Amino acid sequence: MIIELRNLSKSFKDVVAVDDVSLGVERGEFLTMLGPSGCGKTTTLRMVGGFEHPDRGSIILDGEDITDKPPYERPLNVMFQDFALFPHMTVSANIGYGLRFGKSRTRNADKVVRDALAMIHLEDKANQKPHQLSIGQRQRVALARALVRQPKVLLLDEPLSALDAKLRDSMQIELKHLQRETGLTFVMVTHDQSEAMVMSDRIIVMKAGRIVQIGTPDDLYDKPINPYVADFFGASNLVVGTVDEPEAEFDVIRYGEARFQVNRNGVQHRPGNQVTIAIRPERIRVLTANMPPIAGHQNEFNGTVTEQLFHGNAAHLVVDVGGDKPITIHQLLHSAGSRRELPEAGSNITMVLESTAIVVFPDDSTKTLP
Amino acid sequence: MNRKQRSLLNFFAVFSAPALWWGFIVFGSLLVMCAMSFWRREFPIHVVDFQFGNYVEIFTNTQYIAVLARTVKVALMVCVFAFLVGFPLAYCISFKVKSNRLRMVLYMATLIPVWVSYILRAYSWKTILGTEGVLNSFLQWLGLIEEPLAIFLFNQYAMVLTIGYLCLPLMMLPIYATLDKIPKNLIEASKDLGAGSLSTFFYITLPLCIPGIIGGFTLAFCLAVGDFVSPILVGGPSSNMIANVLLTQFGMALNWPLGAAITVVMLIVFVFLLSLSNKAEQHGQLNIG
Numbered sequence: 271m272i273i274e275l276r277n278l279s280k281s282f283k284d285v286v287a288v289d290d291v292s293l294g295v296e297r298g299e300f301l302t303m304l305g306p307s308g309c310g311k312t313t314t315l316r317m318v319g320g321f322e323h324p325d326r327g328s329i330i331l332d333g334e335d336i337t338d339k340p341p342y343e344r345p346l347n348v349m350f351q352d353f354a355l356f357p358h359m360t361v362s363a364n365i366g367y368g369l370r371f372g373k374s375r376t377r378n379a380d381k382v383v384r385d386a387l388a389m390i391h392l393e394d395k396a397n398q399k400p401h402q403l404s405i406g407q408r409q410r411v412a413l414a415r416a417l418v419r420q421p422k423v424l425l426l427d428e429p430l431s432a433l434d435a436k437l438r439d440s441m442q443i444e445l446k447h448l449q450r451e452t453g454l455t456f457v458m459v460t461h462d463q464s465e466a467m468v469m470s471d472r473i474i475v476m477k478a479g480r481i482v483q484i485g486t487p488d489d490l491y492d493k494p495i496n497p498y499v500a501d502f503f504g505a506s507n508l509v510v511g512t513v514d515e516p517e518a519e520f521d522v523i524r525y526g527e528a529r530f531q532v533n534r535n536g537v538q539h540r541p542g543n544q545v546t547i548a549i550r551p552e553r554i555r556v557l558t559a560n561m562p563p564i565a566g567h568q569n570e571f572n573g574t575v576t577e578q579l580f581h582g583n584a585a586h587l588v589v590d591v592g593g594d595k596p597i598t599i600h601q602l603l604h605s606a607g608s609r610r611e612l613p614e615a616g617s618n619i620t621m622v623l624e625s626t627a628i629v630v631f632p633d634d635s636t637k638t639l640p
Numbered sequence: 641m642n643r644k645q646r647s648l649l650n651f652f653a654v655f656s657a658p659a660l661w662w663g664f665i666v667f668g669s670l671l672v673m674c675a676m677s678f679w680r681r682e683f684p685i686h687v688v689d690f691q692f693g694n695y696v697e698i699f700t701n702t703q704y705i706a707v708l709a710r711t712v713k714v715a716l717m718v719c720v721f722a723f724l725v726g727f728p729l730a731y732c733i734s735f736k737v738k739s740n741r742l743r744m745v746l747y748m749a750t751l752i753p754v755w756v757s758y759i760l761r762a763y764s765w766k767t768i769l770g771t772e773g774v775l776n777s778f779l780q781w782l783g784l785i786e787e788p789l790a791i792f793l794f795n796q797y798a799m800v801l802t803i804g805y806l807c808l809p810l811m812m813l814p815i816y817a818t819l820d821k822i823p824k825n826l827i828e829a830s831k832d833l834g835a836g837s838l839s840t841f842f843y844i845t846l847p848l849c850i851p852g853i854i855g856g857f858t859l860a861f862c863l864a865v866g867d868f869v870s871p872i873l874v875g876g877p878s879s880n881m882i883a884n885v886l887l888t889q890f891g892m893a894l895n896w897p898l899g900a901a902i903t904v905v906m907l908i909v910f911v912f913l914l915s916l917s918n919k920a921e922q923h924g925q926l927n928i929g
Contacts (some may be wrong), residue, residue, distance in 0.1 A: 321828050341831040354829035358847045367843075371834030419833065 272297045272455050273318065273423060278327035280313055287313040288324070289479035295423070300449050300456045302466040304502070305476035311459045314476075315425050318457065319348045332422055342372065347421040351428045353412035355400035361411050362387065362396040368419040386414040406437050413445075417452075426458040430465060442468050463503050467491065475499050491550075496631055500548040507549040507597045513539040520567075523547055523630060526592030528571035532628045539630070546631045551600040553627035556587070556613060557620040568622045573597065575613050585609050589619065670907075677901035686897050694901035704885065704902065708909065711882040714800060715864035719857045721804035722811035726856065730812045731845075734819040735827075747816065754809050762869045765802040769793040769874065794876030802870045807860035814859065818852025819845070854921040858914060865910060882906055 273295040280288040288310040295301050303311040316322045318329055320341030328337045336344050347368070355364050362383050369379040376382060387393045390410035392403075400408055409429070416424055429445065430438045446469050449456045460466055466473050467487040475482040475490065475498075483495045494500035497508050511525035520531035521539055525547070532547070539545060555561070557570070573591040587599040599621065603609055613619045680689040698704045729750070737743045753761060768774045769792035776788040792798060822845065830840040868883035875881075882902065889899030 319828075319832060321831075340836075341828065342834045342836055348829070348832045350825050350829055352823075352825070354823065354825040356826060356829070356844060367830070367835075368833035371836070371839060374834055415833065 271295065272332055273457070274330040275314070275318070276328045276330065278314065278317060278324045278329070280310075280317060280322060280324050286479050288317070290327075291476075291479070291481055292327075293474060293481065293484065295455060295457060296472075298453045298455055299471045300446065300458070300469060301472050301474065302458045302460060302470035303474045303476060304460060304463060304466045305482075306461055308478075309476040310479035311461075311474075311476050312427060315348075315427055315457065315459045318423075319346070319425055320344050345373075345421055346423040346425060347416035347419055348425045348427060349412050349416045349429050352432055353400075353408050355408055355411055355415070357400055360397050360399060361392060361403070364400065364411055365415045365418055368415060374419045382418055386418050390414045405432055405434075406441070409433065409441065413448075417454075421454075423455045423457060426456060428460055429458065430460070431462075438465070445469065467503065475502060492629075494548065494629060497546050497548065500629060505551050505598065505600070507551060507595075509547060509549075509593055509595055509597070510544050511547050511593075513541050513543045513545055515541050520625065521630065523628070526590075526594075527573070528569075528591045528593070530569045530571070530623070530628050531567065531625050532630050533625055535630065537630070537632050548629040548631070549597065549623065550627060551586070551598045552602070554597070554599045554621050554623050556599065556601065557622050564622065564624075567625045569625060569628075570620060570622050572618060572620050575615050575617050575619060577615055578609075578612060580609060585612055587612065587619075589621070673900050673903055676897055677904045679897040679900070681895050681897050685894060694898045695905070697898060698901055698905055707880055707882050707885050708906065710879070711865055712909070712913075714796065714803070714879075714881060715861050717796075717800045718803045718807055718864040719811070719860045721800055722807045722860050723853065723856065725804070726808050726811040727815055727853070730816040730819055734816055735845075750809050750812050750816075758806065759869055759873075761806060762802055762873050765798070765805065766793065766873055769798055769801075793874055796875070796879050798874040798876070799870050799879050802874050803864050803867050806867070806870070807863050810859040810863055811856040814855030815849060815852040818849050818855070822848050851921055854917050858917045858921075861913070861917075862910075865906075 271294040275291055275293050278288055278291045291314060305311050313322060317324050328335055365386050366379050366383040368374055369376050369382060387396055392407060395403060430441055433441060442465060470487060472486055473490055474484050477498060483499050490499060491503050500506045501508060509525055511523040514522040514524050516522060521534055523530045523532055573589040575587050576590050576596055577588040579586040584600050584602050588596045589599060590596045601612060677694055678690045679686050680691060733743055733746045771788040771790050775792055779785045826844055827840055830844045866883050868887055871879050871881050871884050886899050886902055889895045
């Protein structure tokens with residue numbers, strides 16, 4: 271473990287920003303702290319960087335307690351949200367800045383800077399000032415500036431939020447490749463769930479200063495531990511159903527006209543209780559006559575299409591199954607015009623849904639509905 | 641008439657009147673002053689003429705050059721003094737005071753003296769530095785001196801102190817405004833990259849503050865060169881500044897043409913100095929963010 275946070279807490283006046291957070295970061299992993307603004311992710315990052323001092327708890331970096339060390343004595347570097355390039359210095363002076371001090375002081379700083387400029391393909395901009403660069407170029411300079419010090423960990427504070435959508439997609443891949451190639455530990459903070467899923471090895475979901483769930487992107491998407499996480503990652507049908515008598519090896523949840531057999535996950539559900547369930551819209555399939563048979567245990571249920579929404583690559587069907595809320599289905603459109611084959615508003619359809627695709631939260635989870 | 645011409649016409653239609661008015665006020669008085677500098681003094685007051693006698697007088701009589709040189713010297717000393725006091729103050733308010741409210745209070749505290757009459761503020765230094773003054777009483781109370789000392793007042797240093805105090809807000813405000821604009825994450829980035837507090841100050845904070853420092857120097861300099869109150873109140877016998885000379889020429893001596901000529905020379909010298917600072921400021925101009 272390269273970083274270990276032990277019971278970190280931090281308050282600003284009366285507001286608790288980080289509340290007893292403990293976690294470990296593995297060497298060489300890409301870890302992301304994810305959550306809405308005010309969830310404590312940035313404060314946690316700033317405490318690791320040394321810009322805030324925790325009220326309680328400690329920070330261990332590579333076996334060394336760095337809780338009380340100032341930022342300039344910590345062997346890690348930060349890529350700041352708006353890059354924080356020094357406006358009065360040239361690109362190469364910015365990159366070389368960190369090589370003037372402490373252990374990173376080197377005789378061949380010029381060469382290191384030249385190599386770094388080559389790495390980010392900005393050799394020709396060496397003598398320009400940051401404001402003469404495009405946003406994407408500035409970001410690469412900020413990255414190079416942080417990396418030339420060969421930190422043990424790179425902290426990234428919303429690194430892509432200043433970029434436009436297209437550039438962000440390509441930078442996501444670039445950053446991920448860079449992390450893989452260098453084997454460096456990256457700890458990123460973001461509020462963008464898709465960014466987190468694409469880039470991270472593990473994600474920490476935070477809310478109100480606490481960790482809600484830690485896991486791989488797949489875990490968080492397929493096995494969210496509560497409706498908050500399910501809602502945060504992608505789209506989800508979050509509905510409140512009623513527990514029925516169990517059948518064979520399944521628990522049974524009723525929602526409107528639909529009855530779902532769901533896999534037991536160790537949680538006891540008492541018949542008659544209200545529970546929240548999450549169903550991913552793309553996991554529901556509309557049953558058609560010529561559909562090939564599907565493996566696995568399937569739930570079949572009926573409903574009425576109330577609306578069909580065209581999204582270009584997919585169509586969304588809003589289906590009333592007799593519950594409080596309609597259920598949304600996402601259907602990818604594999605060929606042009608295939609939308610016309612989908613059922614129109616007003617038609618009655620039969621849908622199938624694998625029992626493993628339904629996440630049932632514990633009985634009291636209705637209180638934590640987002 | 642195309643659109644460009646029309647918009648140009650509209651522009652002139654709107655702005656010609658204020659521009660004329662402004663030009664009349666600003667340049668009209670200067671032109672009168674300039675013209676008068678070529679006039680001749682003659683009983684009872686002066687006559688219109690075109691001759692260079694006044695300028696010859698200025699450059700041959702070393703008294704005027706000496707006063708002009710002293711004025712520039714005192715003004716520069718004032719600037720340095722105000723900077724040495726004002727910069728740390730502005731820095732502390734901007735960087736070290738965490739509470740927004742306290743920062744506002746301190747900021748206002750630097751401004752409040754400006755509301756008090758200029759002469760009164762200059763005069764207050766007389767009560768501080770004089771033989772019966774606060775400083776002497778304090779030193780006597782400490783037992784450091786037996787008799788009140790006269791060395792504090794009526795010399796050039798008392799003048800620099802007094803004018804420096806008067807200029808302090810003008811020095812501080814542009815510096816404070818610039819310091820306050822420096823994004824705090826630049827300071828954090830510098831520390832993150834291994835620079836300690838001192839290195840961060842000299843490599844990041846100070847360079848980024850240069851436009852504010854130049855602004856402060858310019859404002860303080862402008863106020864200091866025109867001061868004629870402090871030389872009278874705390875300055876002592878040989879501390880006349882150029883403004884005092886002008887006062888004499890236009891007042892008691894009734895030599896308006898010579899006064900006008902001195903003004904023109906002064907104007908040329910100061911415009912030159914200010915254009916230097918303006919150049920420096922443009923050079924130091926930065927795109928932050």
